[in-house]
Amino acid sequence: MWMLNGVEANTISVMDRGLMLGDGCFTTLQIRDSALQLWPYHWQRLVECCQRLQLLLPAQDVLVSHLKTMATGHHLACAKVVLTRGSGGRGYSSHGCNQQSELLTIQPFPEHYLQWRQQGVKLGVCQQRLGSSSMLAGLKTLNRLEQVLLKDEIERSGWPEAIVLNEGGSVIEGVTANLFWRRDCVLYTPDLSRCGVRGVMRAWVMEQMAALGLRIEVVAEPLSSMMKADEVFITNALMEVVPVTGINDAEYPDHALARQLQGLLATSPVT
Numbered sequence: 001m002w003m004l005n006g007v008e009a010n011t012i013s014v015m016d017r018g019l020m021l022g023d024g025c026f027t028t029l030q031i032r033d034s035a036l037q038l039w040p041y042h043w044q045r046l047v048e049c050c051q052r053l054q055l056l057l058p059a060q061d062v063l064v065s066h067l068k069t070m071a072t073g074h075h076l077a078c079a080k081v082v083l084t085r086g087s088g089g090r091g092y093s094s095h096g097c098n099q100q101s102e103l104l105t106i107q108p109f110p111e112h113y114l115q116w117r118q119q120g121v122k123l124g125v126c127q128q129r130l131g132s133s134s135m136l137a138g139l140k141t142l143n144r145l146e147q148v149l150l151k152d153e154i155e156r157s158g159w160p161e162a163i164v165l166n167e168g169g170s171v172i173e174g175v176t177a178n179l180f181w182r183r184d185c186v187l188y189t190p191d192l193s194r195c196g197v198r199g200v201m202r203a204w205v206m207e208q209m210a211a212l213g214l215r216i217e218v219v220a221e222p223l224s225s226m227m228k229a230d231e232v233f234i235t236n237a238l239m240e241v242v243p244v245t246g247i248n249d250a251e252y253p254d255h256a257l258a259r260q261l262q263g264l265l266a267t268s269p270v271t
Contacts, residue, residue, distance in 0.1 A: 003104040018084030022143040025049035031077040041200035076109045113239040120243035124159035130195045138198040150175045170220045178202035181229035201235040233258040
């Protein structure tokens with residue numbers, strides 16, 4: 001099902017700046033038993049993206065109403081909210097863009113994520129690296145060409161997922177997920193102030209640390225430092241929390257924190 005500006009539709013203008021220039025943002029959320037999982041975090045993402053990209057923020061109650069209409073009857077699915085600046089303007093200029101586009105879709109859930117949650121996943125390390133862009137760092141914009149090229153690399157290499165570094169050699173994220181590693185009672189996650197995406201599940205995990213008695217540190221560290229971890233896991237809104245069983249030849253059999261977080265999500269889902 002597709003909905004464009006509140007009306008069921010499956011077409012969009014060829015002049016839309018989301019298509020022509022990648023001028024917009026998006027978020028992808030999990031639907032479970034017709035409920036919008038982690039919605040407060042997705043909404044905060046949209047708020048930040050609209051502020052930084054100078055887009056008009058849609059009315060939350062109307063957006064939620066549309067999403068709930070689409071989600072009704074779905075036991076497990078994923079919904080996507082795409083906001084673009086709409087059509088208009090000349091070249092890069094946004095002058096003359098008078099109506100934004102709000103595109104909503106609902107699609108089947110990627111079933112392999114359920115297996116990943118239970119069995120864990122082994123990661124490779126991409127050779128291609130993320131460039132720095134402080135103007136867009138952290139945001140989920142429509143400009144995802146780096147991820148397209150990285151996804152092609154992991155598919156050619158036969159990895160299910162992989163770690164990506166920046167140009168300076170610091171660990172940043174997975175191709176489709178955020179990254180965490182634990183040493184003793186300290187949890188680490190990469191600094192995303194120059195590149196990378198601040199995921200909604202990343203935000204949720206970081207908020208749980210004080211209650212779990214762990215300290216969390218946001219760091220810029222090389223792969224060699226991360227490889228010394230006791231435990232590694234990856235996150236996004238659909239896969240939730242996935243234990244990492246290995247990176248290249250290194251193995252990580254300890255999944256204690258990942259399992260604890262999975263249990264919290266199962267018993268107290270955020271809607």
